[in-house]
Amino acid sequence: MTKRVAIIGGGITGLSCAYYLQQRTAESGDGLRITLIEAEDRLGGKVKTLRRDGFVIERGPDSILKRKPEGLELVEQLGLGADVVTNRTGRSYILKDDALHPIPDGSVMGVPTSLRPLLKSGLLSMDGKARALNDLFIPKLGDFDDLSVGEFFRKRLGDEMVDHLIGPLLSGIYAGDIDQLSLEAALPQFINIEKRYGSLILGLRETMPKRGKSEGQFATLTTGLNAVIDALADALDSEAVSIMTGVEAESFEKDDNGYYIGLSDGTAVEADYVVFAVPHRVAERLIGADFLRRDRVAPDTSVATIAMAFAREDVEMSKDGTGFVVSRREPKAITASTWTHLKWPHTAPEGKALIRCYVGKPNDPGIIEKTDDELVAIAIKEMSGTVAIKGEPDFAVVTRWPLAMPQYPVGHKRWLAEITARLARDFPNVYLAGASYDGVGIPDCIRQARSAAQNITAS
Ligand SMILES: Cc1cc2nc3c(=O)[nH]c(=O)nc-3n(C[C@H](O)[C@H](O)[C@H](O)COP(=O)(O)OP(=O)(O)OC[C@H]3O[C@@H](n4cnc5c(N)ncnc54)[C@H](O)[C@@H]3O)c2cc1C
Structure with a gap:
């Protein structure tokens, strides 16, 4: 039948x-x-790609995590393997106190695996660094089924680490409140590490594969994910x-x-x-x-992407970088900025630059109600000081995603x-x-x- x-x-x-x-x-x-x-x-x-004037603009997702095989397997089966490219690896930054701080080398989801980059970083205060290093001595948290990501990492590594590093990095995926987000659903590997080693720093050092020159972890299609x-x-x-x-x-x-x-x-x-x-x-x-x-x-979070096309000479940013995420304590509406033409060189034609900013947090649902012009103005203003922007964008594409990020x-x-x-x-x-x-x-x-x-x- x-x-x-x-x-x-x-x-x-x-x-x-x-x-x-x-x-x-x-x-x-x-x-x-x-x-x-x-x-x-x-x-x-x-999944929505706009191709305009030689730009490839992703209005929603821009990449597929390579580590989870189902994405690229399907792409291959569909005969699109020849169009796959990996992201150019460059420095990623955290915006804090209006300055860009490199994410300390060797950190995994913000959790350090080597001490020197953490100690050298301007991202955490001396107290914040000392608190993070306490992770080496704090006993195991004991039996638990689930905790919020915030509570777990605050207990092990302290508030500064969560607010300046782990929270902003995770917000790109969940755009939610890290103090409500399930650790078991979002980062189950850290539960295993804690149960086995106690210290996350030591546990990651033991379990992370030793990497040579790091390769991009993401893939996309030169023709766009659409x-x-x-x-x-x-x-x-x-x-x-x-x-x-x-x-x-x-x-x-x-x-x-x-x-x-x-x-x-x-x-x-x-x-x-x-x-x-x-x-x-x-x-x-x-x-x-x-x-x-x-x-x-909390309801699913509403977000918007603001893609802006510029003449290359009108924008100046760290050439070894690919963008930044914003510390939770920074009073800004944007949560991240990707320097798309540097992360994915195929997305902008010769002589052009493409920057994509994100807005949308659980406590800021009204942000996506602003007009396109307002959102572009906010993005440009909040990037100033970190990205030098001399001219107006050639054009901008704002995409609103109401209630799009499940919590x-x-x-x-x-x-x-x-x-x-x-x-x-x-x-x-x-x-x-x-x-x-x-x-x-x-x-x-x-x-x-x-x-x-x-x-x-x-x-
Ligand atoms: C801005 C943004 C950036 C992202 N970046 C990434 C990224 O880089 N990498 C990544 O892996 N993921 C990313 N994601 C997440 C990823 O895009 C989504 O989780 C995924 O695309 C969801 O796919 P889906 O088919 O489950 O849902 P959807 O794409 O939401 O599709 C559901 C469909 O159902 C339709 N529908 C709804 N109600 C009805 C109804 N009553 N009757 C009929 N149809 C209905 C909708 O119109 C929609 O087309 C991002 C998400 C957003 C919003």
Whole structure:
């Protein structure tokens, strides 16, 4: 019998789920009829590239972490391997007291592995450095299931280390409150290190592979990450997969024949299997089951990216750098600035520079309501002193992402295990996948999509 599968959401999660379903069905010969429902007129969700005047501008994500294999594996399978480039490694800085401080050499997520760079750094006060070194002597924290990232690192390394280094570095991934963020969900490797060694500094020294000349940890496509979305859409066979764009899933019901999804154009899709590849708040509303309701400590964070194109001679910055993140104690709206043409040389044509700034913090949701001109002016003003900007940008592209960065509160993993079990019991053959659940990065989303596809074809 042909299985009817509905996928709600046409971002990287929904599209890669359709792709893996098609692939596995072709291998097994099972019949499968897939309908992918996407509310926007375009596919891709947060993956969105703009190509303009020779620039490659990522409006959402700009890179794929190489260490998590699912991202580049998919890129290879789609035949895009020749377009993959690795980031140029340069110095990354922290902006504190209006000055740029290099991230101390050898640190991992801000945690030092060698003492000399930490001691030489202007980032921490003498007291802050002494407190960080206490990590070598503080006994193990004892048994715990989960803690906030903030609490854990404050206990081991002190407040300065968290506010000036670890917090800003993590904010690029979670854009949330580090004192609410689950350590188990975000940085589980540090729990293992602490339980084994106590000291994070010693534990990292023991466990980190000794690196020679460091290679970039990220990859992207010279054609822009949207090429992955286009290749996925092209790879889907219209005989097996029908893609509906500009149509929102508005209701979800279960009856004896399976599931029934009501759409904004008045039609409906019936399915035996449903994958919710949308943010959790959408899945929660559509499924409407009490057990999915989440008492949120904080809503998902709204962010915006501000990409600015300049003539190269109009901007001056440290040539060995690739950008900076901003200390949590710095009174600024921008949270980071990437010198994109230095990190990814293919993104700007000869003689041009591309700078991308980020705004959006949990306690600053209104920032994305500002006009484009206001956001550009804020970005330029707050960079002055660290990047010398002589002229106006040739053009700027502001992209707002309301409620885009999912927050994983303490206990997130336990919550996920509980709702997954309840879902399997009360809504068999319904799956949740994507950034709200088991990792926010593109490779995490692809892994979850592949796992949902495996579950469907295996059942
Ligand atoms: C500014 C920014 C920078 C980032 N940088 C990186 C990075 O460099 N590297 C990285 O790995 N990750 C990065 N991320 C995270 C990553 O981009 C996302 O986690 C990932 O793209 C999420 O994919 P998704 O398919 O799960 O969700 P989405 O991309 O949000 O897709 C969900 C889709 O569902 C649709 N939808 C919603 N409701 C409905 C409905 N009712 N009916 C039908 N369709 C619906 C939406 O329109 C959307 O297209 C970044 C995110 C942002 C916002």
